Amino acid sequence: MAYAGLRPNEVRALRRRDMRLRRESGEAVGGFLAVREGWSHGETHTPKTGVREVPVVPALARLLGPIEEGPRDGHVALNERGKPWGQYGLDQAFERVRKRAGLEGWSVYCLRHYAITAWLRAGVPVHVVQKMAGHKHLSTTQRYVHYLKEDLEEAGRRLAKVMG
Numbered sequence: 001m002a003y004a005g006l007r008p009n010e011v012r013a014l015r016r017r018d019m020r021l022r023r024e025s026g027e028a029v030g031g032f033l034a035v036r037e038g039w040s041h042g043e044t045h046t047p048k049t050g051v052r053e054v055p056v057v058p059a060l061a062r063l064l065g066p067i068e069e070g071p072r073d074g075h076v077a078l079n080e081r082g083k084p085w086g087q088y089g090l091d092q093a094f095e096r097v098r099k100r101a102g103l104e105g106w107s108v109y110c111l112r113h114y115a116i117t118a119w120l121r122a123g124v125p126v127h128v129v130q131k132m133a134g135h136k137h138l139s140t141t142q143r144y145v146h147y148l149k150e151d152l153e154e155a156g157r158r159l160a161k162v163m164g
Helices: 008-013 058-067 089-098 110-121 126-133 138-143 149-163
Strands: 019-024 027-035 038-040 043-045 052-055
Touching: 008 038, 008 089, 019 058, 027 058, 052 126, 110 126, 126 138
Parallel strands: none
Antiparallel strands: 019 027, 027 052, 038 043
């Protein structure tokens, strides 16, 4: 979720057929995830904005590479028993590691906020981020953006260059 900005229901519904990984020298280094559906409360549904594609960064490609092989219809995210995550499984798993990771006060959904903010900080145009996030309205995307003091300092440096 922190790399691809997926919603928990989209992670639960993600299948191997939705992955198109790019490999170099046999190693997964990038590619795309097609977000086709979500799975909530035992029901599958399609996103309101339709199917969208999200780029796979190298760190995520390394995680997905080993599980690419297998039944195309097989789920990508499995629990420790090898079964697809249940409705609250991702929340519970995140809760177990949250404190150890130093993420006090974070929920699993904060990982989506993190991804969307990271995309914008990396310079991805806002209309592309909107599409990647699956938002109908730009105002929704804007609610996900979190600014840090470093962002303001960088803005000051850029303005100083232009405005002297």
